[in-house]
């Protein structure tokens with residue numbers, strides 16, 4: 001087992017890597033997380049490669065999974081199941097801004113389980129899983145992304161991306177509904193899902209390398225609901241609008257905002273020049289960059305019809321502010337700058 005606790009309350013685990021736990025001696029029963037009790041918040045964590053079980057499993061009353069990267073379990077990515085605590089009213093869970101990826105699992109293990117909300121020991125689960133702005137990637141088409149499997153367990157999915165399996169829903173329990181999600185054209189879209197965007201490709205930066213940020217042409221841009229609400233374990237209403245993004249690994253950044261939420265765990269944002277300063281004869285231009293992109297700084301003497309000329313090209317991005325020098329740039333008549341991103 002990785003982290004196990006059967007009676008936690010207000011547990012917070014953040015910015016941690018929990019990986020490669022489990023033993024064949026407890027095949028299917030040893031997990032990276034196995035919690036129970038009242039409540040837990042897991043955020044900015046890298047939870048992966050549960051060897052013989054699930055990546056995250058809990059029997060607690062209330063669970064928050066926020067901006068985590070959960071990947072490559074052998075038997076299920078997220079299991080939110082039953083115990084006496086989950087039979088109480090308001091036994092909710094919320095997942096915001098997570099990247100969840102499964103691998104093709106070995107024979108003998110659960111090939112379809114991705115996110116299960118309900119029970120596995122015959123008890124009740126009285127609540128709703130609220131899943132907002134997550135990016136879900138299946139290891140193969142056997143995956144059933146969302147399953148609720150007891151009468152009073154329901155799931156509400158909004159602003160998510162479902163990719164690489166057409167089975168958005170497995171068992172429906174008390175009902176699995178959604179709106180403003182992205183799915184492949186070949187997916188089976190339940191009647192309980194509305195405003196689903198479908199297509200062939202969400203246009204990630206690099207799907208094979210698991211860089212699941214959106215490119216400029218992504219159909220997932222600006223299709224999200226801007227108002228998202230969930231209930232906590234006491235039944236209080238909160239905004240579920242994503243405020244952060246997971247950064248590989250165990251880091252985070254503020255999610256950009258352009259007034260219209262994109263689908264999935266990442267908001268597309270164009271680089272914006274945020275400072276220009278002069279020192280000696282040189283000009284220094286700063287902008288917010290992201291790892292994995294490349295940037296060109298260009299100038300023009302006249303923005304109306306003037307030619308844009310590169311100052312420097314292929315500046316590798318890093319997460320944070322980059323400052324580029326235009327040597328002797330202060331010595332010219334009016335000079336205008338722009339940043340061009342490769343993505």
Ligand SMILES: [Ca+2]
Nearest residue numbers: 222260261262
């Ligand atoms: Ca947007």
